[in-house]
Structures are given as structure tokens and as C-alpha cells.
Amino acid sequence: MDIAQTQFLVKVIPQATEAGHIWPVMAACEAALESNWGRSQLAIQGNNVFGMKQHVVPIYKTINLPTREYVKETGRYLRVPAQWVSYPSIMECFKDRMNTLRRLAMYYGPALAATTPLEYITEVSKSWSTDPERASKVVSIYDEYQLSGSSTGASKQ
DSSP: OOOOHHHHHHHHHHHHHHHOSSSSSHHHHHHHHHHTTTHHHHHHOOSSSSSOBBBHHHHHEEEEEEEEEETTTEEEEEEEEEEEEEEESHHHHHHHHHHHHTTTTHHHHHHHHHHHHHHHHHHHHHHOOSOHHHHHHHHHOOOOOOOHHHHHHHOOO
């Protein structure tokens, strides 16, 4: 993990914590993966670090950008247009993420009830993303941060 990646996590973990996100360090690692460490166009233009698509009844502004969706039947990725949420801050993105998980508890109930960060990410990744490797990618970021975090003085979960 390079310095910029560690700095991204150090920056967003307190925002995840303040927003009341469960497992804030793991949630920050999710945000790192989903936003390419805060460098995605969506993160830069809309503080959207989770790839949150626009709600049926929009609360925040909308950004129109293409996305890559994994098609299970073909085993390939397909580029499709999508409407995304544009947040006033990254903390608002974390808050909306938690509200979404709670609102969709029929899918995310096991993630919300998780007793460990690993259980949380395994459960939430079952429905959150079309990437079949999402959970293992986030765990890799988390593990690397936990190893490097002690030398940076970063907070841990």
C-alpha cells in the first residue's frame, strides 16, 4: 500500500465513523476499491465513493456516467450508462450507504448483523456489486492497511 492509498484511508475512516457506518475501517476499504482510492471520476465529481446509483426519488444531485457491469451468464463485463448520486461530502455518501443497507435489509440483513469485519464484507458483497471477486479484493485492502496502519499511526477497527 503506497502513501497516497494509506492517506485516502486515513482521510475517509473518520468520515465513515462520524456517519455511523458499521465497521468503518472495512467500509473505508470498500470505498477505496469502489472509487479507485478516491480517484474515480464519480468520486472526484460527486463525492460518491461507493458507486451509489441514483435513488428512485432523488435526494441529491445526479451525475450521468458509464459503468462496467459483470454479466454472470457470459463471464464478461459490459459498459452501460448509469445515473449516479452526487453527494455534498464523502460523509454524506457514507450516511446514505448505511441508510441504503438498512432500507434494503431483506438483502443486507446478514451484513448488518455481522459480528466481524470479514463477515460483514462477505455478506454485503453478495448483493452490493456485480464483481464476483469484490469481497476478496476489499479484504486484501483491509489486511494490507491493518499491517501498514501501525506504522502510520492510523486508526484500526
